[in-house]
Amino acid sequence: MAIEQTIHDIHFEDAPNVSTSIPGPESRRLLEEQKNIDSSAVAYPKNIPIAISEAKGATLRDADGNTFIDMFAGIGVLNVGHSNPYVLDGVQDQMGELVHTVDFPTEARLELIRKLNEIAPGALPDDNRVVFGGPTGSDAIEATIKLAKYNTGGDSLIAFRGAYHGGSSGALSLTAGRKYKKDYTPLLADVHHVPYPYAVEQDRDPDEARRIAIENLRELLEDPYSGVTNPAGIWVEPIQGEGGVVVPPKGFLNDLQELASENDVPLIVDEIQTGFGRTGQWFASEWEGVTPDIMPMAKALGGIGLPLSATMYREDLDTWGPGGHVGTYRGNVPAMVAGVRAIEYIQDNDLLNHARDLGQYIRDRLRAVADGRSSVLQVRGRGLFVGVEFDDTESKSGKELVAAIQQHCYERGVLVWSAGRRGSVLRLIPPLVLTRSQAEIAMDTIVSAIEETCPSD
Ligand SMILES: Cc1ncc(COP(=O)(O)O)c(C=O)c1O
Structure with a gap:
């Protein structure tokens, strides 16, 4: 199906229209x-x-x-909108043919991997692999924890204050919000939260907030008495979402990438909320020209709300053997069709x-x-x-x-x-x-x- 319906053709025309007392x-x-x-x-x-x-x-x-x-x-x-007709059409056709495949190859799976490669940020195009696992963002975060630990042999996980990375145990360990985790501790051991440069909250000039955030992290990584022994990775949202749409000061992500690479620690950029055009780039890390070592994606990846997550990572980190990362629902073909079509719709429009x-x-x-x-x-x-x-x-x-x-x-x-x-x-x-x-x-x-x-x- 050609993409016929533009963004002007796909809504209820009368919205907004509240004609009862509400809730009705x-x-x-x-x-x-x-x-x-x-x-x-x-x-x-x-x-x-x-x-x-x-x-x-x-x-x-x-x-x-x-x-x-x-x-x-x-x-x-729903970056391409609820029930986007171009996406829906592909999904409905696919539903009648094949739905669940674990990780056998299908046209849709390979096409989605190719599409993700086409829109990958920084230096990742043609230097990446993509792994599918469980369908939620939290599942993708779990994959990143495993991948980072497996490749580095590290134990310590470093994340930022104000972070939200999900609700399953590993992801919740990286999440900073007390309300989400206080009844479930202890979670993963050896997780460290450092300040995110949140100038308004910290009542600071943005450059100072950035400098202090980087210095804190540098100390954690480089001071032999910082309490961190063997870091496995640094997890960051390029714009904190649940934490309050906190856009870090310009240059912060570059400094972070530099610091991570100086210390040989992978930088995991969580694009679960910011990905697929949300910020006006395919991925928010592109605003700063940063290349994630590992990049979890979910949410808008499934096009019209079909549950699908994935993790892209640098090709040299592709060290898992068969079954190194598993999950029954890692081959939902209609969701993969939806992902391809959503990317096409964004491109075409x-x-x-x-x-x-x-x-x-x-x-x-x-x-x-x-x-x-x-x-x-x-x-x-x-x-x-x-x-x-x-x-x-x-x-x-x-x-x-x-x-x-x-x-x-x-x-x-x-x-x-x-x-x-x-x-x-x-x-x-x-x-x-x-x-x-x-x-x-x-x-x-x-x-x-x-x-x-x-x-x-
Ligand atoms: C940045 C970020 N990471 C991870 C997650 C977790 O995703 P999910 O709710 O699909 O598990 C979210 C969810 O809001 C998120 O915003």
């Missing part, structure tokens, strides 16, 4: 039933209480027929440029409303990965401000999400297929939410 009666019924039979761990409907019945492109329809503009894309999964332009427009609107409001601490991000950090006011915490903005937007048909160590960051990660006119409507709503919630000085 049908959403309320399903939410109530969910409360009765589903797990107490269910979280997302607590902040956005809707039941979803259908979704297309950058829009959703709830069980009462209300439509919404989706500004969080299933947390960075020039969505990297679109993400850069639209992200700039969104940040400009946010900066304009932030002007004269000291509770809006910072607007940041790259491409369509956007964060707005809020400060506490006399009457509300930053987290409460974000919750109030989210509620205002939800009632008017725009779905936004939060992030940050204290929940005080508004996070916008819309599908890359969001159109300019949808972005204008969404930003009108978000800007008026900020005006209503945050007093001007």
Whole structure:
């Protein structure tokens, strides 16, 4: 199938349109039933209480027929939009032919590996291998831990404060957030978290934040009394996602790569949330011209939300024997077709440029409303990965401000999400297929939410 439908053809045209009280009666019924039979761990409907019945492109329809503009894309999964027709068409055909293969070769598997090679960052094209394992981002992180340990013979894992790398035991060990891990410790032994250069939180000039972060890491690696014996790898998000869309100061990733290579320690760049065009480059490490030694990917890799993860690594690290890394679900062919088609759709529609332009427009609107409001601490991000950090006011915490903005937007048909160590960051990660006119409507709503919630000085 040729790619016929552009980003202008793939949404519910009436979104946003909220015509019932929300949650509407049908959403309320399903939410109530969910409360009765589903797990107490269910979280997302607590902040956005809707039941979803259908979704297309950058829009959703709830069980009462209300439509919404989706500004969080299933947390960075749906870069080509919900049920993208070009991707869906390939997936549906594949479903009728072959679904599960472990790791036998298929056209789709090899085509996806070739496509990943084509878009690989830095010096990785033609110098890489790709391993598939379990379907989640956390599974890919587990693979990176094994790969790094296997190749270096090292034990110590180094990660950053503010990091989120997943919820399985190894990944959770690298994750920094106390709330995720406090009930499950001890996790992996010998994990060290060093400061990420987060200038706003640290109240520092960005260059100073960068220098201090690198010095801390240098000490950990090079001081014989640092407590680290034999490092296996350094894990970093090129932009911290859950930690609050924290963009590190320019040059930090280059310094990090240099330091890792001086010390012969692999640099594992976690592109799980930032990959596949999210930041206006295929991978966020490209903004700094950095080549990861190892790069886990997931989320948008499965195109329309099919579960698929993979890890790309430098070819000389390909030392595992057969079965060196395993997992029953390492050959989901429809998900691999989806991955290929999603990459093709992004290429054909020039969505990297679109993400850069639209992200700039969104940040400009946010900066304009932030002007004269000291509770809006910072607007940041790259491409369509956007964060707005809020400060506490006399009457509300930053987290409460974000919750109030989210509620205002939800009632008017725009779905936004939060992030940050204290929940005080508004996070916008819309599908890359969001159109300019949808972005204008969404930003009108978000800007008026900020005006209503945050007093001007
Ligand atoms: C940077 C990063 N790494 C890893 C993960 C874990 O992925 P998953 O939730 O698919 O296990 C996430 C999830 O949000 C993430 O943002």
